[in-house]
Amino acid sequence: MVGTSQPVLAQSSGDEARIRKLESEVRALQRKVFPGGDGRYFEPEITGTPNPAGVSNPSTTAVTDILIRLDALEAQIASLTAQTEQNSNAIVLLSDRVAAMENGGSAGSTGGAPVTGSGPTSVLPTATSATTTTPTPAPTPTPAVASPTAERIAAVQxxxxxxxxxxxxxxxxxxxxxxxxxxxxxxxxxxxxxxxxxxxxxxxxxxxxxxxxxxxxxxxxxxxxxxxxxxxxxxxxxxxxxxxxxxxxxxxxxxxxxxxxxxxxxxxxxxxxxxxxxxxxxxxxxxxxxxxxx
Missing domain, CATH: 1.25.40.10 (Tetratricopeptide repeat domain)
Structure with a gap:
């Protein structure tokens, strides 16, 4: 029995290292997707559920614990992937609307998907086909100051x-x-x-x-x-x-x-x-x- 248990322990130790590495990478991905995140965005570390008074839980094996932690990691990875896709889609939509504004067209003319939802709709100025140019008024000529006549200069003197x-x-x-x-x-x-x-x-x-x-x-x-x-x-x-x-x-x-x-x-x-x-x-x-x- 001693001879056959050692490979199992070694395999469990290797799996544990891989699990910890995956958990570390998931936390790093969480910080990247949710910079400055806190408890509102991060799920708590996986811990055992406290037992009610007088109720005992059956003991779990190392393999069962690994499977539970793997399930949690997969769920977190799926959530992060969905959030990343939503962020990417929002960035594409914003880029399309900015391009439409710069080109004088509507957001739909650039091929971007229309923005829908319950949020407020921004009203953009309607672009015209021709640019109206306000004519620059001609500068008002400054009236020339009349030079004093010779008679006036002589009178002042x-x-x-x-x-x-x-x-x-x-x-x-x-x-x-x-x-x-x-x-x-x-x-x-x-x-x-x-x-x-x-x-x-x-x-x-x-x-x-x-x-x-x-x-x-x-x-x-x-x-x-x-x-x-x-x-x-x-x-x-x-x-x-x-x-x-x-x-x-x-x-x-x-x-x-x-x-x-x-x-x-x-x-x-x-x-x-x-x-x-x-x-x-x-x-x-x-x-x-x-x-x-x-």
Whole structure:
């Protein structure tokens, strides 16, 4: 008996090694098909079924255990094979639909099987047989800036630039003289250079206010408004802050923005009541007469 049992044991040991190798390969295949899988996808290891209390199971031989484990492996391999085929089919269908979209046709025209099921159906834009091309509008030519005439250049040169100990004040005064003479573009250029070069000079509040007026008098209220607002907000106690607020209201009137004009006029009356009834009374009343405010 001893002599005949040794080959059986050797054969069982070899079968056990083959079974363990198969189980390892199946687990590797499971991880490949279900990356990051957990208990929702992996069947638990094959273990003996716990016995109810008081009930005993008949003992199994090594061959019976091997057969049970082989059956489990075959079932797992069949499940993985079916899942792989489903995944491959889904990839083919998706590839067909992408190709159909790129070619401007429907998914069915590429030979792929139609997608059916209870899931939502994606609605693709209907392709047209001819591509509609939106004509590119011709660029609007930029109006050429007219060069100043010789007479204008000569007239501007007649405006003398002051020469005092305060160079910054001289820059502002020169801008004022250009504005006062009606050379608004030249005054805009000169005053812009002044306020940018001297943001903290005592004349800067005059310069920003006058720069807004140079634009407003030149028929450019859109360019004037930012300067009036900036001068008012920079320091409401500056010498020309109330002037800029009142001119801002006047600019809004020129732009047909009654709502903002009324807001500016109301704020002017609230913040500067003495000036509204004194130095700027006429201008304030004149602007009030141009709009109807609630």
């Amino acid at each position: 007649q405006i003398a630039k002051p020469q005092t100990d305060d160079a910054a004040d001289d820059e502002y005064s020169y801008g004022y003289r250009l504005w006062n003479a009606g050379f608004y573009p030249e005054a805009q250029q000169q005053l812009t250079m002044f306020v940018e070069a001297h943001p903290n000079h005592w004349r800067t509040t005059f310069g920003r206010n006058l720069l807004g007026r140079a634009y407003l008098d030149d028929g450019k209220p859109n360019d004037a408004a930012p300067w009036f607002l900036k001068n008012y907000q920079a320091n409401k106690q500056d010498a020309r802050a109330p002037d800029s607020l009142l001119y801002l209201a006047e600019t809004m009137i020129a732009m047909n923005d009654t709502n903002r004009a009324c807001i500016a006029l109301a704020e002017f009356a609230d913040n500067y009541p003495a000036i509204a009834s004194g130095r700027l009374s006429d201008q304030y009343q004149r602007n009030l007469g141009k709009v109807t405010c609630n």
